[in-house]
Amino acid sequence: MGIISTLRKLFHREGRYRYEKRSLKRNTSMSTPETIEPTGVSTEGSSRNQSSSNGTNHIFRDGRRYHGDTEVAYILPNDDDEADRVHQQHWLLRYALQGNFSSPVKKQLEEGINVLDSGCGPATWTFEMGETYPRSKIYGIDASCVFPENIMPPNVEFVIGNIAKEIPYEDNFFGFVHQRLLILGLTDTDWTNTLAQLFRVLKPGGYIECNEACIQELLTVGPNMKALQNAFMGMMVARQIPFLAASELEERLKKAGFVDVQVKLSKIPLNHGGKVGKLLWEDYFHVYTNARPALVFANPEWEDPEVYAKLLRDSAEESKQNKGHILWYSVHGRKPFDTTTDE
Numbered sequence: 001m002g003i004i005s006t007l008r009k010l011f012h013r014e015g016r017y018r019y020e021k022r023s024l025k026r027n028t029s030m031s032t033p034e035t036i037e038p039t040g041v042s043t044e045g046s047s048r049n050q051s052s053s054n055g056t057n058h059i060f061r062d063g064r065r066y067h068g069d070t071e072v073a074y075i076l077p078n079d080d081d082e083a084d085r086v087h088q089q090h091w092l093l094r095y096a097l098q099g100n101f102s103s104p105v106k107k108q109l110e111e112g113i114n115v116l117d118s119g120c121g122p123a124t125w126t127f128e129m130g131e132t133y134p135r136s137k138i139y140g141i142d143a144s145c146v147f148p149e150n151i152m153p154p155n156v157e158f159v160i161g162n163i164a165k166e167i168p169y170e171d172n173f174f175g176f177v178h179q180r181l182l183i184l185g186l187t188d189t190d191w192t193n194t195l196a197q198l199f200r201v202l203k204p205g206g207y208i209e210c211n212e213a214c215i216q217e218l219l220t221v222g223p224n225m226k227a228l229q230n231a232f233m234g235m236m237v238a239r240q241i242p243f244l245a246a247s248e249l250e251e252r253l254k255k256a257g258f259v260d261v262q263v264k265l266s267k268i269p270l271n272h273g274g275k276v277g278k279l280l281w282e283d284y285f286h287v288y289t290n291a292r293p294a295l296v297f298a299n300p301e302w303e304d305p306e307v308y309a310k311l312l313r314d315s316a317e318e319s320k321q322n323k324g325h326i327l328w329y330s331v332h333g334r335k336p337f338d339t340t341t342d343e
């Protein structure tokens, strides 16, 4: 089956969840985080106590909806349009990377473990893992209430929280922790705090996996793409978000105390090389279109959507001609069995 028909089929299924989410929005008695009582939640406090947000105190800018948590650095919107993009990105990544994870945890997942999806977003990965591994229990955490709240596999549940502050689960609770695409959400200090939290909630011998994209390679694709990348990286730096977080993952995981750290690198073509390249360009285009208001500081001419649209078209052409790609880092590591001896 081709990727497009696979995506259509999956989107058809995913539409069911989206419909549920939209129904919830119309319903003023929308379930609040207070109604979610996950097993294993630390008795010392919940994320709602730790965060200045309850996940639904959104702010609106340029017709888009964003999280309203002053302590969360995340750049992108959290509305339905963004949820659609993140869903599509999931199918693309699963296809391009040939699976949902690279850690050696398949057997444990089949037998049944607790899994955390850190920064789960609209929870496509979370749901799929719940359906594929019914004996495991999958917990999703996000700063925004963007995950479906009523219809979900029985072994999936969610909590609102800022992963860089306090992950509201007991120590040594999870057998596997997964975190993907937080590159636009965590400052340097947030990365340190988040990895310390993930280390704490992971069982000795349990695996952590972080998946992130490195956009730095795109600097050499051509002058238009370079201008875009420089603006994007400038915006990240201004917000103290490290733009090299993907290539730093190995070091960051080791520094947090994880052992057996392994890096899997995948080159995903951007706007060339068939369907994956085309779909990655669509995703890139979507992100950079959404980011325009935050990038005009670099070039006031981009205030004009037409000028900016031309820049994106020219960047697409450069990437096609010069075979641009995004380097994808899948990095996994293990919490030592004996954390006192470092093994």
Ligand SMILES: C[S@@+](CC[C@H](N)C(=O)[O-])C[C@H]1O[C@@H](n2cnc3c(N)ncnc32)[C@H](O)[C@@H]1O
Binding pocket: 067, 072, 073, 074, 078, 086, 090, 118, 119, 120, 121, 122, 123, 124, 125, 141, 142, 143, 144, 146, 161, 162, 163, 164, 179, 180, 181, 182, 184, 185, 186
């Ligand atoms: C690009 S989405 C990725 C979603 C999901 N991991 C995936 O790969 O499909 C990033 C998500 O991280 C969440 N996020 C960003 N910073 C966060 C923080 N400090 N604590 C919790 N969630 C955060 C955002 O709300 C958003 O839903």
